[in-house]
Amino acid sequence: MPELPEVETIARGIEPLVVNKTINNISVYYPKIIAGDAELFQKTFIRQKIVRVWRRAKLLIFDLAGSAHLVFHLKMTGKVWLPHRDVRPDKHTHVVFHLDDGESIFFQDMRKFGYCAFYSTKDLQLWNFFATLGPEPLEVSxxxxxxxxxxxxxxxxxxxxxxxxxxxxxxxxxxxxxxxxxxxxxxxxxxxxxxxxxxxxxxxxxxxxxxxxxxxxxxxxxxxxxxxxxxxxxxxxxxxxxxxxxxxxxxxxxxxxxxxxxxxxxxxxxxx
DNA sequence: CGTGCGGCCTGAATGC
DNA sequence: TGCATTCAGGCCGCAC
CATH class of the missing domain: 1.10.8.50 (Helicase, Ruva Protein; domain 3)
Structure with a gap:
């Protein structure tokens, strides 16, 4: 179950693989895994460049040019990763982000407890779960x-x-x-x-x-x-x-x- | 303020 | 063998 060290490992590993790449298209196989409107979700991120990948608490956050944020909570069984190009989505693959170089980011979750969401910078700060998070254990005095x-x-x-x-x-x-x-x-x-x-x-x-x-x-x-x-x-x-x-x-x-x-x-x- | 429970989910392990 | 039950648990909403 991904906690702080696991999400941190994913963020550090994924950032160099995706930064400065653009999301060309998004395939949504299980719309319920998206918090909010799935169609708006697709519109928000298509043709947006990824500028940073980071972690806050157990959240994995992709910053996109134009101050949009793609946020994942992996809960127990969620995975965000870049498979080899010949890997096809399986029954647990709920969203695929197709990048401009032909690679793709898979969001999979066997238990479907996880979610992905999208926020503007302002809305991210207003999101209650995010706004009320306690301090990071590796930063707190x-x-x-x-x-x-x-x-x-x-x-x-x-x-x-x-x-x-x-x-x-x-x-x-x-x-x-x-x-x-x-x-x-x-x-x-x-x-x-x-x-x-x-x-x-x-x-x-x-x-x-x-x-x-x-x-x-x-x-x-x-x-x-x-x-x-x-x-x-x-x-x-x-x-x-x-x-x-x-x-x-x-x-x-x-x-x-x-x-x-x-x-x-x-x-x-x-x-x- | 603090606690407990059901709900969301599926698959592995266990019980009969 | 096969079916039913239990367990795993992050987070929310709700009752007390």
Whole structure:
């Protein structure tokens, strides 16, 4: 499931492949995957040059000349990539962007949870989801990070997953960073000590940077801009490892539900 | 303010 | 073998 490191990997990989190219035509196979009017969507982007590809939270954003923005949310199983020219759209291919050099960008999503949307620069800033995103974990200061959690009663795992509090963290990196920091996911934010907040701040940044360096995690479906898997899933400490031994103390790892999400914890290393 | 649940989706894994 | 159930989970809307 593409979280911050996976979307960052896609943005970095795809930008040099598409920048300064023009979208000649768009094929929409599943109009419901487009947020808004699909016909207007096609008109907005045809004959527009791509000038930049970047990430905010888990959003993949293409900036086009003329201040239009093409925005993707990949949710769990979405993929945005450039296949070889002879690859035909399959049943999970919902939108194809045909570029002026004959290459094409595929938007695929087996589960159809993802979406693509289009905004003017002004409308992007007005879009509530975008406008209310919390700070980026790799840019926020230690003090500001601590302030995000120290006044809230909610459980730290739920707070980490709340995009309005901090942006881009999903189930994998929430579990990994909490384990690294020795914090139980059910601990209320306002019960964390300054030391624990410091550990979480540094460990979250560390795991995100390491995951980006490894090209993201391909636990189930994630692929990069060229269709290749990431490697960080080989470095998971606890995610998806229920029943296995804690890498630190060898206690059997357990799961609990927090905010509706399965959370993997070491009952010895992570105390409430 | 905080929590829980259903809905959106499909495919892999599991149960009988 | 084949059918039914469960699970995966980001985000929203809603009830309490």
């Amino acid at each position: 230690h003090d500001e990070f601590s302030r995000l959690f120290s006044s809230r009663k909610g459980r730290i795992k739920a707070l980490l997953l709340d995009q309005k509090i901090i942006a881009g963290v999903g189930n994998i990196y929430a579990d990994e960073s909490l384990f690294m920091a020795g914090i139980h996911p059910e601990t209320p934010g306002n019960r964390l000590s300054a030391r624990e907040l410091g550990l979480l701040y540094h460990n979250l940044k560390e795991v995100l940077v390491q995951a980006i360096d490894a090209g993201g995690s391909s636990f189930r479906d994630y692929r990069n801009a060229l269709g290749y898997s990431g490697r960080f899933q080989e470095s998971f400490l606890v995610y998806g490892k229920k029943g296995e031994c804690c890498p630190r103390c060898k206690t059997i790892l357990q799961t609990c539900k927090v905010a509706g999400r399965t959370s993997c914890v070491c009952p010895a290393c992570q105390r409430k």
